Amino acid sequence: MSTIKIRSKRLADYTLVRTLIAHPMETGKRKDDETGELVPAHFIQTLNFKHNDQLMSQCQMGFGVSKNPFFSFQIKSAQAGDIVSISWQDNLGYSDSAEHIIR
Amino acid sequence: MIQNMRVKATTIAVTLYLLFSSSSAWTSPAEDRQQIRAFYQQLFPQLQLDDYAEGVYAIDQDAKASWLAIEEFPPYEFALEQGEILFKRPFANGSGYADCFTNQGIAIAQNYPYWDKQKQQIITLASAINACRKINALAPLAYGKGEISTLLAYMAYTSRGQRINTAIPKDSKPALAAYQQGKAYFYQRRGQLNFSCATCHLDNAGKYIRSEILSPALGHTTHWPAYRLNSREMGTLHRRFMVCNKLIRAQVDPAQSTALRQLEYFLSFLDHGLPLNGPSTRK
Numbered sequence: 001m002s003t004i005k006i007r008s009k010r011l012a013d014y015t016l017v018r019t020l021i022a023h024p025m026e027t028g029k030r031k032d033d034e035t036g037e038l039v040p041a042h043f044i045q046t047l048n049f050k051h052n053d054q055l056m057s058q059c060q061m062g063f064g065v066s067k068n069p070f071f072s073f074q075i076k077s078a079q080a081g082d083i084v085s086i087s088w089q090d091n092l093g094y095s096d097s098a099e100h101i102i103r
Numbered sequence: 104m105i106q107n108m109r110v111k112a113t114t115i116a117v118t119l120y121l122l123f124s125s126s127s128a129w130t131s132p133a134e135d136r137q138q139i140r141a142f143y144q145q146l147f148p149q150l151q152l153d154d155y156a157e158g159v160y161a162i163d164q165d166a167k168a169s170w171l172a173i174e175e176f177p178p179y180e181f182a183l184e185q186g187e188i189l190f191k192r193p194f195a196n197g198s199g200y201a202d203c204f205t206n207q208g209i210a211i212a213q214n215y216p217y218w219d220k221q222k223q224q225i226i227t228l229a230s231a232i233n234a235c236r237k238i239n240a241l242a243p244l245a246y247g248k249g250e251i252s253t254l255l256a257y258m259a260y261t262s263r264g265q266r267i268n269t270a271i272p273k274d275s276k277p278a279l280a281a282y283q284q285g286k287a288y289f290y291q292r293r294g295q296l297n298f299s300c301a302t303c304h305l306d307n308a309g310k311y312i313r314s315e316i317l318s319p320a321l322g323h324t325t326h327w328p329a330y331r332l333n334s335r336e337m338g339t340l341h342r343r344f345m346v347c348n349k350l351i352r353a354q355v356d357p358a359q360s361t362a363l364r365q366l367e368y369f370l371s372f373l374d375h376g377l378p379l380n381g382p383s384t385r386k
Contacts, residue, residue: 001184007176022181067335068178 004086006100008078015078015102017049019086020070027063042092049073050085078102132271132282136373139305143321146309155322156377158385162309163316170384179256179330179382182337186257189250194239200254203235212255212262213379216269216368218278225281225364229255229339246358247345252328252337259327259381266378267325269371285369288362289320294353300366315386324371326383333386340367 003022008015021044028041047059049071057073075084080103087097130138140152150161160167190208193199201207215228226234232254233243244251272278292299303312304320311317327340341358344366348355356362 001188005176005180018176020176020178020180068181070176070178 004098014074018072156325159318186253213265247342256382285365294351298351326381329385
């Protein structure tokens with residue numbers, strides 16, 4: 001099961017691409033309720049948004065972003081059949097990517 | 104003058120009699136429901152009955168706009184996917200959740216909670232899931248959050264649009280007693296703040312408590328489990344009951360305890376006929 005969900009909607013002036021990512025986004029400052037020990041930081045550091053293999057946006061993120069983060073992008077000049085892809089890498093070296101075809 | 108006073112005295116006596124008789128008279132569950140719905144209709148004349156399934160968003164237009172935007176790409180989708188996988192995965196002995204329920208567990212959430220005449224207790228959907236696990240020699244799931252909320256999410260999703268079908272069997276005195284106890288729990292003030300469920304969700308529904316608008320009690324059982332934006336995870340209806348009790352600084356009855364099942368039975372009876380729209384997102 002991919003950690004990334006992507007949906008798109010073509011509107012009059014632009015195409016709206018939305019994405020939801022399943023990620024704990026631990027700040028490293030939170031303490032475990034039971035053991036009282038700090039939960040190690042675990043957060044997405046870079047998120048790449050590509051439109052037909054062209055990098056449209058690269059987000060450099062820190063621990064201030066919420067758990068299961070949601071992003072939306074607006075792209076002009078997107079056609080039906082175009083491919084958008086989203087990938088992320090986190091501070092522990094994990095990563096994931098997903099592709100989506102605009103209809 | 105004297106005649107005038109007599110008329111007044113009689114009026115007062117009649118008023119007192121009416122007040123006394125209406126508050127002490129025993130009302131049937133159907134009458135309770137009618138009275139409570141009439142009360143809300145007077146309070147929120149703009150709402151149709153089905154609108155109450157949206158909870159507080161029915162009466163808070165700003166929050167509704169952001170809720171609708173979230174529902175276009177809802178955060179409970181991961182839980183829903185997980186729930187479907189768990190629901191369809193067979194147990195070690197080959198049977199599965201679907202074998203424990205009528206219609207293979209699809210589109211049946213509206214029939215819960217119900218009164219089980221043989222077991223002489225209220226069966227909620229969550230308790231039925233654990234009963235199913237017990238038959239198949241599996242450990243019960245914790246009732247508040249986690250795996251059970253994903254299973255409930257899937258079962259609620261397949262039941263979307265079904266209308267809540269909660270009845271009190273006419274020939275069962277214990278069922279009526281369970282309903283009456285649920286009703287008593289709803290009106291009973293408790294905790295350090297001396298609040299009852301009714302204090303917020305009946306008497307003060309639609310008013311602000313700090314920055315939040317209090318939701319009407321009608322429609323409270325339609326949309327579970329819910330992804331709460333404040334805890335950023337799925338939670339069950341009973342977990343929400345527990346949080347409510349904690350907030351009013353009362354003793355917290357555990358999830359699926361007799362008291363909370365009775366409360367769910369009472370609330371669900373009020374919601375009879377409302378459409379199910381769970382799982383959902385709530386603030």
